[in-house]
Amino acid sequence: MHDISAAITTRFRVAATGCIIGLLVVAVAPWLLDTYLTNILIRTLFLATVVMTVDILWGSVGILTFGQSAFFGIGAYACGLIFTHYGFGPGWALAGLALGIGVGAVVAAATGWLAFFHGSLPLYASIITLALPIVLTQVIFSGGNFTGSSSGLSGFPTYYWDLRIWFWTAGTFLVLTTTAAWLLVRSDFGRVMVAIRENEERCAYLGIPVSRIKIMLMIASAVIASAAGFGYAAFSNVVAPELASFQLGTEFLIWTALGGRGTLLGPIFAALGIDTMSSWLSGTMPFLWKLLIGVVFVAVIVLLPRGFAPLVGGLFRRILPVRTAGAPARVLVPDTRSRLGQGADDQKPPLRIEHLSRRYGSLSVLTDVTMTGRASHLLGIIGPNGAGKTTLMRCISDGSERSGGKVEINGAEIGRGAPQDIVALGVGRSFQNTNLFDTLTVADCLLLARYRIDGARLFRSSVGIALPEPALDILRATGLDQRLADETGNLSHGMKRGLELAMVLATEPSVLLLDEPTAGLTRPERMVIGKVLGRLTRDYGLCIVLIEHDLDFVREISDRVVVLHQGSILMEGTVDEVVSSELVRSVYAGHHVEAAQ
Amino acid sequence: MAILVLDILTTAAILFAVSAGLLIILGVMKLINFAHGAFLTVGGYMAYLNGAAGLSPWLSIPLAAGVGFLGGLVIERVIVRPLYDRPLDAILATWGLGIVIGQLITLGFGRGVQFAPNPISGTTELFGVDYSAYRLAVAVIAVLLVVALSALLKLTRFGLNARAVIMNERLARGLGIDSTRVRALTFGLGAALACAAGALITPLISVDPNMGLPWLVNSFMLVMVAGVSFPSLLVASLILGGAQVVVSTYANPILGGMTIVVAAALVLRISPKGFSRA
Incomplete structure (x- = not known):
């Protein structure tokens, strides 16, 4: 028992350490950077937050989304429209932020309803996320003076804070959301997300509401992206249809792919690096720079599907061998509240x-x-x-x-x-x-099978997996209870069959x-x-x-x-x-x- | 009224011509070619170059097709072939390729708008109205294209092989069909069709480095709805293109611009197989 709680504590310690280091860097950076670079980086920090949500959707759950820019644009336009047409002040700012987040969430829910249903193809979901920013930019274009049409809105009143305050705001937002996301993908719920990416069909037959989970994640990432868009607009004092365009959406994907999908930090650093470089170099050699990014992108997709992060990570580990916070070992416990077989009635055929x-x-x-x-x-x-x-x-x-x-x-x-x-x-x-x-372990598979009954913890891992007696019997008889930490790909055929049966029983049919x-x-x-x-x-x-x-x-x-x-x-x-x-x-x-x- | 009908028919024909290359690649290779828009742009610039060189405007179409075919073969070998098992990555890689082509064009020709000469100018009288002669010519060419592509698939050895690969690639390989060759030729053909379509529509619009993008999205939606047959692509072009014309005429052109996207998304939500069952 001690090892297990230690592993979980280690994970929280890593998260806390990373978070504090990130916040310190953010706190110190404005004093080390010149005004020009600070200016660029504030925008880039907001964009990097959106890229982080793209990585959650694409890297962790497998939804290839072209449409995250739409939510960014919704947040940005909420700011621009409120400040231009309605009023300015702390109350209006909060109202604008709430409006942006609310509209973003509603649009995300509608998009999710369209894109995810049982039997929908991943390609179809991608098409819907592609259609979203296209439709949204058309709506903005047709808004006339209200939305500023193709030239957007600019010069609306906003907070002309000191650059450092803006930098701290954007940086803290990025660090905190990323810490939460880091804990999320490593939690029990994170295992469910990976399972959906690996084999959606099987998840559905274990009673996991795949579509609902995808829609919820879509809404959550839309909320973060809308908030980032609001901040971006409030700082830059300009909103334009480009912020919601599908080109920006694909740029998010490019940064994610280059940084390394599914690594969370990789895409963030890629976004920070590439976007800063872009702002720098696009002045001197605008087309050549974009060409270079395009070539590198194609080469990475073809040759390095995992992006640059694994390379950098491997190098880092060679220099500085660190003990990674591995998955906590789990224990099986009998489910005392198991309802398996309690509804049986000889009179009513099931x-x-x-x-x-x-x-x-x-x-x-x-x-x-x-x-x-x-x-x-x-x-x-x-x-x-x-x-x-x-x-x-x-x-x-x-x-x-x-x-x-x-x-x-x-x-x-x-x-x-x-x-x-x-x-x-x-x-x-x-x-x-x-x-x-x-790629999941035996324990992870059992955890999945219990999702319908026990749920999954959002930012943490639970130690015990409660299973009904017959499922435990099978695991003991096949020796699987000794191999909980093994990946299922390495099991013998007999063990796989045993695990399969135990998983079905765990759903208490x-x-x-x-x-x-x-x-x-x-x-x-x-x-x-x-x-x-x-x-x-x-x-x-x-x-x-x-x-x-x-x-x-x-x-x-x-x-x-x-x-x-x-x-x-x-x-x-x-x-x-x-x-x-x-x-x-x-x-x-x-x-x-x-x-x- | 006659104008509306002619608008619908010619719009559908143009949409069909523009989408055909995307469809054939999707059908045989199960791959969405996001560089399709860039291929259209390349075709447009071929028409522009052809005009600048003072050649007959009609030559631009076969010229663009030839360039597209050769370019397609090279691209297939270098970029697409390693990604056969990763269809979503192939989307991204071809999108990246589209960026590269777009930037190369920008470097070569600048960002400005160019024009290509029109092979038939003026109008012709039909059903009692004067109508753009070139739009009518495009419609005729599109019909010929349907016939030619169907004949290619139904009557030739390549078509038989391609259909075998569409239906069951494993079995086709087992029967000794070189599916790698079929795929390469298909990608070349798809790229050729895209470039030719770019050259075909250029006299109606202007050329700039991003001209392919709006077409990419619309043809992508049409192909999704159509599934993998040319007749159903024609049906999809007629229905959705017709809806676009009607909305543009009676509501406003901006709403018209998103009609195809919205309608296609809804059709696919209700019936995931689109029109292909019909």
Whole structure:
């Protein structure tokens, strides 16, 4: 226990140290720099804050956004418009800041709603973020005298503070937001963000509301960008459509890429360096400088996808070997409040499927499937390849999949719900292919699976991961409880399957969908899984639906078996009835069904 | 009314011609070419140079296509090929390439606006109204382009290979189709189409180092909505281009300028596959 809390304390100490060093540099810098450079740097510090938010969105969560400039522009115009048209003073300044942040947040929420929904492509989200600044600049252009159209607004009253005060304001803003972001990406919530970047689909099936998290992050970064834009405008006393343009948005991306996406500090230093250099050199050789940036950018994208930060970091570590604040070791604890199996009721079937069908164009994969899964029952689904078994699983766990029919989970219809909504109704699904997050550790994966129930701490890490008993059993039986800190990519196939099952159980489902959970496992490993499944139905009252090819395994653990053939239910009955059936035998042996009848 | 209809038809034709190069690259290579706008600009400057050299204005289109094809092959080899597995990075790299091309043009020609000579000047009478002859010519050329591109994809060996790569690249490679070659040729073709389109539209507008940018965004949206078939690109151009003309005529041109972007984004939100299912 001591090590764990030590690791967490170390992380906070690193953050605090970094924050204090940053603040000291900011405090001292204005006395060392000349007026010209201070002037440039104040603007650049505001821009660097926006770049930091771009890095959170792109580097951590994987949203390639061209539109962060739009929020910057909204903040800037809130300042310009209020001070020009309405009034000036501390009250008006606060009102302007609040307006900028509020409008930014609303626009971000609307953009997020457009861009992120279950099944949206990353490319589509990028297009929406690209459209946003284009639409916004058109709105500014059409604003006439109110927005100053293409020439913008300038010369409005503002605070003509001493340059040092402006520098401190901008610098403190950058240091504080960056410290918060640094803690965020290293927290439990930060692990969820990485998981979304790595495998969004899998996150949804663990009940993580992927789209909502993306929208929330979009809003949070819009708030910071709007505030930065407000500061920028108040200092520079000029707002122009360029501040909201998609060119500036792509420039943010360029700085992020050059600095090293996902490193947080890299993009900030890249922004500070490149933008300062630009202001300097664009006077003497404007086009050549931009050309050079373009060439370097293309070269970095092609040759150094991680940007310059890893190079600099590696050099730094060679000179000064420092102990990095690693991920804290975690412990598994039994979930005392686990509700696994408590809703089970023999009278109300947890899974009811009526007249389900699935068509791809003219191809019918499932037709008129009607079946019921009862609590404390294990229902085996067998059938030749291409019978529609996996499609059936997909139709139960994702509301947008089926073409017709009804699926009810614990009495609630799934409608067109996304996978995470159906997980909330009580469905847990494991996949045919082990489908894990290769770069995350075993503990991280379990943490993800608990997100729906326990949430994730925003700026901290929790030590214990509470899991229901059967999940702990599997982890102990497969030896995974000793390897919590290992990356899942390094696990054996059997362990991956075990982890997969433990993750599904951690979501505390009442209907468990298992797609060939024992494929490729050894005999003893199968026994372990079979025993756990038996316990889950017996002691926890779960309804388990199992796709399996191994008839002996099915016979050992199933209560009833459904035979799927060419997309419809051929037969339903006890294992022995099914196995002794002529019909089923002929299907498996490849004879015509009609002949057998 | 006749003018409105002609405006819609010619606008759709121009949009189609401008987007075709982007579409073919997306279809075969699954890659968004953000340098498309810069390619259009290069085509525009080819038309300008062609005019300055005193050659026939009609020559500018094949000239631009040739330059685009060769340039495209080189760019594909150096920048695009290493990024096949990283589609989002390819967007950024081609955007960076666009910046480089734009700056090179600025260094060579300055930031000023230039003009290219118009092959057919004046108006012609159609349906009882006088209408710009060159816009009509562009519409005819765009129709020919649809026919030629469809024929290329449906009737030639390259087209068959390209369609195989579109449908299932792994399988195509297994059947002995050199998908690397198909991709290289496709990028060359896409760049050639973009440059030719730049040269084609230049007589209607002026040339400056950023002329491609507004077109890039619109054609990008059209291609997203259209999916990967030329007929559906034509449909998308007609519907969204028509909406743009109507909004510009009856509301105001600035709103018209964002019609395609907004409409395309909404279409994609409601039906993520756009028009390609039709």
